[in-house]
Amino acid sequence: MSKYLIKNVNLGNLDDLSTKRVNIVIENGVFTKISEKIAREDAIGANVIDANGMLGLPGFTDAHTHMAQSFLKGPLDDLPITEWLVKLFTIDDHMSDDDYYYGTLLGCLSSLKFGTTTVNEMGDMARIDIQLKAFEDSGIRTTYGVSTTDIAENEVTPIISVDQALKIADEIYSKAHGANNGLISASVAPAGLPAVSKEMAQALKKFAKEKDIVYHTHLGEGKMETENVAKMYNLRGETEALYNFGILDEKTLLAHSIWLPDFELDMIAETKANPVHCPNTNMKISDGIPPIAKMLERGINVAMGCDGEASSSTRDMIREGRAGAYLQKAVTLDPTVMDAATTMKMMTINGAKALGYKDLGQVKVGNQADLILVRMDDDLSLTDRQHPIGNLLYAGDGHAVDTVFVRGNLMVRNKKLQAFDEREFVATCNDRIERLNEKIKNI
Ligand SMILES: [Zn+2]
Known part of the structure; x- marks a missing residue:
């Protein structure tokens, strides 16, 4: 070296x-x-x-990503979350393996150019090898898991069994954990309780604990979906369900974490779980505004993430941090909330800590x-x-x-970028995106 x-x-x-x-x-x-x-x-x-x-x-830590969506800036603009999700899954079926490779690589390379050195990916269970190759080729530090679901949230949700999810988790662990000279780590990444049963959540948490890896999931993103989970389990909220199922601990990352009343914030604080603030997505697809100020008051370790570009349209953590800070200042009527120092730490060391790194997120010997x-x-x-x-x-x-x-x-x-010809790479991506847009124009 x-x-x-x-x-x-x-x-x-x-x-x-x-x-x-x-x-x-x-x-x-x-x-x-x-x-x-x-x-x-x-x-x-x-x-x-x-x-x-x-x-x-x-370097910045982007604690919630779906990198292949970097090919989908545009076709999903200005849609509400439910419609957006159906369209996303439908388009996904029209993406080739090469689209997935280049989409993932495009996301990674954009992230690197904007100063992100670590990402936490929730990828696609049908494209594990393709995606791992893209992460490896990019050279970015990655925690990698794939979205798994066993409850049909809509007609296009890809359903698998708990056993299949465990097999996939095992496959990822053996292929990814420690790959690319240790720059890649494995996680489990069930999508979120609106589409994941208690059994799947608990089985994957057990696996994650055995392997000492991260459990990465969505939490409380859509208001209606969050309420549906509470109803399904006859509880007061989705976080309470995760708490009761034994999912929450310091190795759990909770993307979005928007619809959480105060008693659920106390559960997050008690268990030391890590919410990930994704403000650009939350604003653009009208998810809502999470109670970040109240989380910070409770000493919760809040990280930040750009999510997928089909919803956020950016891989720039500086834009993400700014959006998050401004939103909290506006909604709390308190300009001291998410001050620059707090926000910059959310963008760096908090994410690194959430992902289990003890020697990352700070420039020190x-x-x-x-x-x-x-x-x-x-x-x-x-x-x-x-x-x-x-x-x-x-x-x-x-x-x-x-x-x-x-x-x-x-x-x-x-x-x-040192290892890529940017003009050539952009041209390749543009040609592929053009062909993909043609395939999906009537969806
Ligand atoms: Zn997400």
Whole structure:
């Protein structure tokens, strides 16, 4: 593995939003030194990057993704969630394996360019090999599971048995866990209780506990669907059902978590489960606004996710963080809620923690070297050297990201992907999307 010396970087502190000019040494994928002075040995055998004018931050953690939907920005615009879901499943059947490969890869590469170094994917059970190849080819750090369902929420829900879901979980665990030199981990990812029985949820949780892996699911996304789950189990809410089933713990990620009354927030706090805030999707398909301020008051570890682009239309965590912060400020009438430091931590270390990483989400010696450098000296909207982190969140976007390392691997430099010809890749995706749009135009 290569050694890097990154000189003159303004390293951001996400506790107080300050920056400090330092030099960073990366060796064997780990931060080995962060210091104000450069020693002679730091440069020996190192690739040197001068980060003068750049802000250094930990890479972002996108804690809820459906990457193949990167081919579906557009055809599902402006639909309500129920109709959106039916159309999504129907279109899915028209996507070829190659569409899935390129769609997933497009999502991963967009994420990397916008500074995301870790993603938590809920993929497709029929495309495991194809998707794993795309994650591996992209080089992004991935927690991978596939959506499984055994209750027909609508006429196109793909139903499987509990046994089949366990077989799939086992297949993913043996193929994915530790793959790509440890950059890929396995999870279980049942879709959510509107379409998952108690038996399937509990069987997959048992599997996840045995293997010590993450349980990733949707929770409380659609209002009607959430109410239906409560009715189905004669309970007061969907979270109460997960709580009673023994699903909630510190290795559970709960995408959306919108329709939760206070007593259910207490259950999340008690069990240390991790909600994932996905504001762009929540707004665009009119899911609603989750009680993030109340979660933060209770000390809950809230992460952030861009979800799939069929609903959010973005892989940019900076846009996601900003949308989430603004929504909470507006709905609580309190501008101090989700302040810049809190939001930036939700976008980085909270997600890493939720996924079980103890050495990720912070730039410090001994941690895995997931680092982004953001160019602050050529962007008219990012002027002001005293407030770079807040300005990046509130005034900037992912296009300001210049350089990205994933565990010491240089993925993006000078705003260009290192392992891909971007023009050629975009042309390939556009040709495929054009053909797919033609196939699905009457759906
Ligand atoms: Zn989702």
